[in-house]
Amino acid sequence: MASSDQDRSEAAYVTTFVAVMGFPGGRAYATLHPPLCMGPHVNFSNEPLDIAQLPAWQAVALQPVAPVFALCRLLATLFNGAVLTAAVAFAPTPERVPGVGEPWLIAGVAGVSVVAAISGWLEARRRGWALRRHDLIYRFGLIVQTTAVLPLIRVQHVEMASGPLERACGLVRLNCYTAGGAGADLVVAGLDRATAERVRHYLLDRLHTDGDSAAMAADDDPA
Amino acid sequence: MTLRKPAPETADWQRLSPWAVGFLFLRVIVDFARNNIPALAGAGAGITFIERIGLREIAVGGALIALVVLLVCLVYYRRFAFRVDGDTLRVRKGVVERTELKVRAERIQHIAVEQPLYLRCFGLVRLRLDTPGAAAAQVELPGIRAELAAGLRARLSAAAPEVATAAEEAEPTTDEARPLYRARSRAILRHGAASNYAYVLAAGVAPFLGEIERLLRWWLSDSDLAAALEFLDARPWLSGAAIAFGVLAILVTLSMAVAWFRFHGFTLSRTSDRLVQRSGLLNRHEQALSRSRLQAIEHVQTAAGRVLGCSHLICRQIGAVLPGEESAGRSFLIPGLTPARANAMIGELWPEAADAATAGPGERVSRRYMRALALRFSALGVLLAGVSAAMLATPEPLAAVAIVIPVAIAAAWLRWRAVSFQASGGFVEVRRGLLGWRSTVFPEHNVQRVTVRANWFQRRYGVADLTYTLASGAVTIPWIPRKRIDILVNTALYRVEAASPVTLVAAGTDERAAGT
Numbered sequence: 060m061a062s063s064d065q066d067r068s069e070a071a072y073v074t075t076f077v078a079v080m081g082f083p084g085g086r087a088y089a090t091l092h093p094p095l096c097m098g099p100h101v102n103f104s105n106e107p108l109d110i111a112q113l114p115a116w117q118a119v120a121l122q123p124v125a126p127v128f129a130l131c132r133l134l135a136t137l138f139n140g141a142v143l144t145a146a147v148a149f150a151p152t153p154e155r156v157p158g159v160g161e162p163w164l165i166a167g168v169a170g171v172s173v174v175a176a177i178s179g180w181l182e183a184r185r186r187g188w189a190l191r192r193h194d195l196i197y198r199f200g201l202i203v204q205t206t207a208v209l210p211l212i213r214v215q216h217v218e219m220a221s222g223p224l225e226r227a228c229g230l231v232r233l234n235c236y237t238a239g240g241a242g243a244d245l246v247v248a249g250l251d252r253a254t255a256e257r258v259r260h261y262l263l264d265r266l267h268t269d270g271d272s273a274a275m276a277a278d279d280d281p282a
Numbered sequence: 283m284t285l286r287k288p289a290p291e292t293a294d295w296q297r298l299s300p301w302a303v304g305f306l307f308l309r310v311i312v313d314f315a316r317n318n319i320p321a322l323a324g325a326g327a328g329i330t331f332i333e334r335i336g337l338r339e340i341a342v343g344g345a346l347i348a349l350v351v352l353l354v355c356l357v358y359y360r361r362f363a364f365r366v367d368g369d370t371l372r373v374r375k376g377v378v379e380r381t382e383l384k385v386r387a388e389r390i391q392h393i394a395v396e397q398p399l400y401l402r403c404f405g406l407v408r409l410r411l412d413t414p415g416a417a418a419a420q421v422e423l424p425g426i427r428a429e430l431a432a433g434l435r436a437r438l439s440a441a442a443p444e445v446a447t448a449a450e451e452a453e454p455t456t457d458e459a460r461p462l463y464r465a466r467s468r469a470i471l472r473h474g475a476a477s478n479y480a481y482v483l484a485a486g487v488a489p490f491l492g493e494i495e496r497l498l499r500w501w502l503s504d505s506d507l508a509a510a511l512e513f514l515d516a517r518p519w520l521s522g523a524a525i526a527f528g529v530l531a532i533l534v535t536l537s538m539a540v541a542w543f544r545f546h547g548f549t550l551s552r553t554s555d556r557l558v559q560r561s562g563l564l565n566r567h568e569q570a571l572s573r574s575r576l577q578a579i580e581h582v583q584t585a586a587g588r589v590l591g592c593s594h595l596i597c598r599q600i601g602a603v604l605p606g607e608e609s610a611g612r613s614f615l616i617p618g619l620t621p622a623r624a625n626a627m628i629g630e631l632w633p634e635a636a637d638a639a640t641a642g643p644g645e646r647v648s649r650r651y652m653r654a655l656a657l658r659f660s661a662l663g664v665l666l667a668g669v670s671a672a673m674l675a676t677p678e679p680l681a682a683v684a685i686v687i688p689v690a691i692a693a694a695w696l697r698w699r700a701v702s703f704q705a706s707g708g709f710v711e712v713r714r715g716l717l718g719w720r721s722t723v724f725p726e727h728n729v730q731r732v733t734v735r736a737n738w739f740q741r742r743y744g745v746a747d748l749t750y751t752l753a754s755g756a757v758t759i760p761w762i763p764r765k766r767i768d769i770l771v772n773t774a775l776y777r778v779e780a781a782s783p784v785t786l787v788a789a790g791t792d793e794r795a796a797g798t
Binding site for chain 2: 110113114115116117193194200202203204205206207208209210212213237238240242243244245
């Protein structure tokens with residue numbers, strides 16, 4: 060593999076990547092030794108990759124979100140459904156609007172709400188997430204399943220949010236904002252407060268480390 | 283006047299040119315009128331019905347409003363001040379609420395200098411700076427002297443310490459502008475004929491078609507052409523085709539005229555980090571875009587453009603520009619290219635992307651995508667026909683199903699044929715469209731987020747949609763095999779991490795260790 064400069068650089072990258080990032084404090088060590096950073100970048104940024112050696116995102120076992128999240132979703136959807144059903148049943152209208160107050164419409168809205176609540180419950184049970192050293196993976200959806208991968212280097216800031224029902228269930232949403240606008244942000248719902256705190260701390264730690272090393276790299280850049 | 287270079291602390295606050303008051307006044311009036319056309323039309327109609335309000339009252343009211351606007355503009359001018367401290371531009375402004383903005387040169391991704399005709403007589407320009415972020419992050423200096431703007435731009439450009447990319451390391455760093463492209467008049471006219479301005483204009487004209495027809499009839503019936511009108515009335519298909527052709531010809535001519543005014547004398551040049559374009563017949567534009575902040579390049583071939591062999595490039599920076607604003611001057615558009623020249627241009631801007639841009643047709647997506655689309659389009663058509671039949675209470679609309687289904691299949695085939703993608707050398711190119719094509723080329727390390735989405739059908743057939751979200755917008759490749767997606771996702775994540783400073787540091791450390 061080390062027959063050419065490119066291959067050697069690739070091998071160097073992979074071994075260092077694993078060696079330096081793989082032990083506690085490795086990131087801080089890496090941060091303190093920035094001087095040669097631009098040279099190897101020029102060498103290895105454009106090489107053929109050995110795809111088989113790359114860490115496989117598809118092989119990551121996702122952790123389920125907190126079990127109480129399914130109950131929380133069920134209650135929230137049922138509550139919304141109940142409000143809608145009540146509105147259809149008792150809405151005072153100045154003139155007679157076709158359907159309002161009719162049993163078939165009330166039953167229909169109530170039925171759709173119950174189906175939505177059950178599918179929400181099933182969907183919440185299937186949600187999963189994983190935090191790798193360099194990215195955050197989140198899977199959601201029942202019929203249309205979506206898996207989003209957010210490289211941690213892209214996180215600009217992190218926010219924890221929770222509604223009244225989520226607070227009652229001890230749950231927190233973790234909003235990770237990026238420079239890509241709303242389409243690139245990632246909202247991880249269904250984490251218990253302690254887990255969310257730990258993830259947030261890791262992300263912030265990573266944010267600071269990256270920011271510091273970027274600044275150092277810029278300072279050392281002779282250009 | 284050239285910009286003095288005093289010590290940062292002693293740099294004086296600069297003002298806009300006094301002529302800027304007139305310019306601000308005009309702009310407030312025009313913007314207000316443009317944004318409130320329905321309200322103004324309603325007010326005008328209301329006034330005509332109230333007999334007590336005559337021309338004199340309207341004139342007095344208008345003068346009062348103009349006076350208030352003028353006063354506000356004067357206050358705005360008085361309170362508007364700016365200065366450059368080292369690498370930071372500071373702007374103080376505000377009429378009621380005073381704000382001070384500070385923009386660091388390194389945060390600026392795009393500098394635009396515009397000189398409309400009415401500012402040119404006074405030697406003034408409008409300078410606009412875009413920073414990554416919301417529209418509120420834009421800074422505008424309306425009405426400063428052209429020399430001052432040039433000085434400011436040079437100073438802010440020089441103060442921006444861009445992180446050198448591989449391409450810049452490989453070539454000598456020089457700040458001399460190197461010309462890349464100059465659009466000939468014929469190419470600009472071809473761009474106008476091929477561009478979608480005609481459709482936009484058609485959409486704008488559509489509500490008035492009935493009125494235009496009524497006016498034409500009135501005019502024709504009064505003149506000697508009444509016989510021609512009768513002739514046309516007797517042949518509705520012929521008259522319909524003639525009207526459609528006439529409207530299209532007028533719109534294409536207008537579109538060519540718009541392109542001529544907008545892109546007249548278009549030149550594109552490049553310094554070590556910036557791309558600079560200059561164009562405009564009446565309203566002179568000059569835009570500078572930081573190459574290191576370039577997120578993606580779009581190669582657009584409209585349906586007419588594919589026939590005429592004409593395409594254009596759009597350079598995307600951080601912060602998505604709405605498709606409607608593409609031609610409004612905010613985006614960095616390079617017009618009048620041939621497809622081969624456009625690919626060569628992508629290679630000029632990103633030498634590493636040359637392979638991805640010129641490697642011919644890329645990988646196709648699953649044929650099941652075509653079937654799914656045909657099914658979806660047909661279902662939609664049948665549903666519409668059914669609803670129309672139910673509402674009109676006649677079975678005639680159902681006959682349209684015989685046309686809807688072949689059209690749906692043809693559209694699905696065209697859409698499937700347009701979609702292709704390829705990934706090589708750290709760059710990805712994704713093409714999509716229907717009759718026109720739009721290819722997006724971007725480096726994988728610019729990816730902000732990767733999303734894999736699959737519905738029940740797609741999971742059954744082992745395919746999914748892959749979406750790369752960039753800081754300039756999202757790019758989706760539909761219906762590709764899961765195994766291919768896994769490779770693309772893993773590679774993209776690797777590239778993102780490999781381009782990060784921390785990883786560079788780690789690799790640098792190891793290289794040094796290997797060298798010793």
